Amino acid sequence: MISVVLADDHHIVRQGIRSMLEAQSDFEVLGETGDGTEAADLVEQLNPDVLIVDIMMPGLSGLEVTRLVNKRSPQTHIIILSMHANEAYVLQALRNGASAYVLKDSDSNDLLYAIQEVLTGETYLSPPLSKRAIESYIQKADNTALTDPYETLTNRQREILQLVAEGYTNAMIAEKLSMSPRTAETHRANMMNKLSLNSQTDVIRFAIKRGLLSLDD
Amino acid sequence: MTKPDKVELGLFDQIQRAKYEWEITADALSQFVCLIDKDLTVQRANRAVETWELADVKQVKGKSLHNLFHPDCDQGESCYLHKFLSTLWTTLEKENAAQCEAEDKVLHRDLSFRVRPIIAKNTNTIQSAALVVDDISERKALERERGHLLQQVEEQAQLLNTILSNTPDQIYMYDNKMTCVYANLAAQWHLGLSEDEIVGKTWTELGFPQAEEATFNQMCKRVLTDKQRLKNELVQQRGTDATNYFEYIVSPVSGMPDAPSSVVVTFRDVTERVVAKREIQAAHDHLEQRVAERTVELSTANNLLEEEIRERQRAEESERQQRAVAEILHGITLALTRTLDLNTMLETVVNYIKRVVPFEAAYILMRDGDSDIVQVVYPTDNMNQDIPNLADYAIVQRIMATGKSLLIADTKQHSDPLPHTISDFEGRSLLAIPMIGGETIIGICVMEHSDLNAFTTEHERFAKVCAVQAAFALDNARLFAEADNGRSRLQALSRRLVDVQEQERRHLALELHDQIGQVLTGLRFTIENTMNLPDELVKDNMKFAQHQIKELTSQVRELSLNLRPSMLDDLGLLPTLLWHTARYTDGTEIAVNFKHVGLNDKRFDSNIEITVYRVVQEALTNVARYAGVKEVTVRIYVNEEALQLEISDSGKGFDTKSIFKEKHSTGLTGMQERVAVLSGTFVLESALNEGTHISAKLPL
Known part of the structure; x- marks a missing residue:
């Protein structure tokens, strides 16, 4: 017999899953709950083979429950049941220790298949989710990170960086770029903050280093 | 000897006479003289036998010579007399004379024996012998004394030589012709010459500096005449970099009663002493120098201290001034806290600044809220609505941007246009002070005077301090106004929040009605239809219902996510x-x-x-x-x-x-x-x- 605990804040969802599982001969639902905190305690107490948990739950989110259960009851396999067909969620769920991520609107057989898979130690994701999609998501997320602070500067800030390096005061910058001295000051402060520069000398040094300022002028 | 009874003047008499004369002569001798037979017995002896206390002269005949000298000789064959006598005859035959000298232990005197043979003319053989014994005790004693003295002299000479050879000092002896007659071992080593090479040479010939020879010779002469020793020093270059220092003493040769004909010259190498002395001198000089330096340092420290004292006096003076300013500031602060009305405040600020800064006209410019417009806020009666935005003036911009005050000694020499348009007053000197409240420059206080150079940096400083204080108060007033403004903005915000909520609710209601309501209605129809459908179509219909539910799920999710x-x-x-x-x-x-x-x-x-x-x-x-x-x-x-x-x-x-x-x-x-x-x-x-x-x- 495969023992299961169900955690979903909707009674109707739990009932649906229970009836589906009990229609199979080799499943036994040990307990169910609609509260996140209770779910972690119940698993610790009943020690089931599988925990089926929804992400959106009062008390603790399913992701947090997953993290807790993974830590406290590592022998229990965790299956996330979610309506979010989103790689970011899947990634977080897997990182927190889930073995499977099943979409609520997928075929009901999908859940049964997922249970079989996780019991053999496999990871399962409902289609259209896939490991490749997750990897590409990670790639995409990584690509948004900038390592060079200069890259974070807006065109305006780059213009101002140039002018500050050339010795323009806020008032002169404001005049040249047709903005108020106050705005110029804000841009200048933001620019310097982004580049971690503290003084005009720092700005000039940075500009020279980046080749923005030629020494011959 | 017996005197003959009768003197015959014939041969016999002559013989007798001769015999007598010889006897007298023999007796007058201090030596022991005797005639001995071949059997070594005494024939005749002179009177010395009695003075020597050997025997009576009359009873001496026939006595054994050995026995006469040594009556109880117990030395047997080792006795010198025995030895001498036993070989006497053979010696006489060979040598025609025999002699011996010995210390006679029995008689306690030194004796000399001389024997001559008496030869028979006819047989030419030795019949007897004449013996002369001399007492040589005195001579022997003198000889021994001399030998002893000689030995002592020898020992002294050796001792002297040892001393001379081993002393590190060079010792020379010069004669009265100023040539060297002696040089000890140290001198030989020093000159690198053997004694033979040294002797006979003069000062210069021995390698001493020629320039010193005259001095040396004079010294020697004076020593020879005065018999007083003299001392001098000598520097001698050895090679290129070594210099030896010598001290030399010229002494008369002592122990000679007459004027000495030679002198002893002793050279002592005092290089080490000179070097040590120099080092001591150098150390001393260094010490002197350090003392001098230290004195300079102390003097410098003293000057610094004096400077510090003056500085302190200046600081105290400055503190007195500061206190005066502080009192004014305190006045400003008190006056300013009594009101939150901007105009009253500005009036107060200007009045207080007037106490320290001699201006004839003053006005205050302030930024209008967060905008870039700078307007005159004081004096209120002079405010002219038509004047241009003062933010356009370069000097206003500069002060607003840099927060630095501006002191113009002569406005006619100043190139930037000045905002004289504010009032009719045209000052010749100008002082503009930024009013910095918190981190922002909220305004500028401008003061003018019709004289040149009316304002000093001291005025500038005082005005600045006052301006800071004023700016804080003005900023407070501004914040108060803003807070007031904030309250009304909060109210507006709350109203907006209600509006937005209402809007959201309308949108939600619409969405629920239009989208979800429609799908639910459709779903209801689908399920109701199922009941009337034949069994084979139920499955298809259920599939359609499932599709509609999926649609519904996704719409609900979208709606939820948007919220x-x-x-x-x-x-x-x-x-x-x-x-x-x-x-x-x-x-x-x-x-x-x-x-x-x-x-x-x-x-x-x-x-x-x-x-x-x-x-x-x-x-x-x-x-x-x-x-x-x-x-x-x-x-x-x-x-x-x-x-x-x-x-x-x-x-x-x-x-x-x-x-x-x-x-x-x-x-x-x-x-x-x-x-x-x-x-x-x-x-x-x-x-x-x-x-x-x-x-x-x-x-x-």
């Missing part, structure tokens, strides 16, 4: 923004160039997260609605202090002055308010056809 993306709470900003921008691009075909620094796996206060999300959402919505572009840039920069957010496009843009006044909200006010609630700064920049740039900074 508030649970993802933001579950996963944080980065995944939510990625999801949102992807969805945005799907829906609008506008590419989002989203980049960030420091957002990875970072969670913030949920207010910050939702604000960032809403600002991005709102800004992107605006871009889609108005900008008419194909790309928008989103930048987020996170460090320890703040989160900085920027959304820029290069689209149509708009007039920023009119946008906030428009009735229908573009969500800009909402964004601004959300950012303000979190004490952040919000800057909107745009101009027609120049794109829009929104930047917000939220402190963390």
